[in-house]
Amino acid sequence: MSGFYINWSGELVAFFAFAVIMIVGAVLMLTLTKVVHMVVSLAAVFLGLGGMFVVLEAEFVAFVQVLIYAGAITILMIFGIMMTHHQAVQHEPARPVHEIVSAVASILLFGILFYAIRTTEFEPSAPPLQAGVDNAMEIGKQLYTQHVIPFELVSVLLTVAFIGAIVIAKKEAE
Incomplete structure (x- = not known):
């Protein structure tokens, strides 16, 4: 593949690690059946997003993300789940055709977004932060x-x- 070279740095490895945490948490949240497990998966997504903000050098936003979303919102959701009555819900039968179409559409969307991101020239919109600046x-x-x-x-x-x-x-x- 010509023109496809990745310079592996610590930031890139951290980005991919947090991306994997967020994607796995999101997929688990959509596929798990117990609501408490879904909330824990959502908390993993929130924590991964907080890590992404740290990689982007937005420490304040990362702190707020972890404190508000991963902490308060997740605990609020767990309390809400535990304090409400849940009745058994009948699950719809699996539709393999819909699942295949969804998988193909997801892969196509990923390919389009990957191509668009790799070919777009981004101009810096703001000067980079200097070392020691308090965000x-x-x-x-x-x-x-x-x-x-x-x-x-x-x-x-x-x-x-x-x-x-x-x-x-x-x-x-x-």
Whole structure:
């Protein structure tokens, strides 16, 4: 194959390791039948995504990813699963034709995306970060100077959603 050379570095190996963790977790989440196992697989995807952010030198986003999604959301889902009643659901019979068409479509989509990524010339959109720059400080500066109104609107929206969830839960309890 001409023009296909990979320079194996630590970042590339870490990228592939986290990619494998995320893909295996996503496939397991879709194929497992027990809901708790599905949530654990989803947590693996979240942790792999946090690792990807570390590889991209976005430590703050990685920290938030692991803390919020892999921690809080996963625990919230497990509590929700354990506190609700589940009834047996009948499974549909396997459809081998649909599975074959889905597999072929997935492989074609992978091939198209792989070709598009390998042939596209990406231009750098921002100057690279210098060593020693604190990402969290830069995010904080941007958040509280240029983006303070959207930040406050999101906090109000989350508060309203939280109150709405409490009202809905209280009506179901009655």
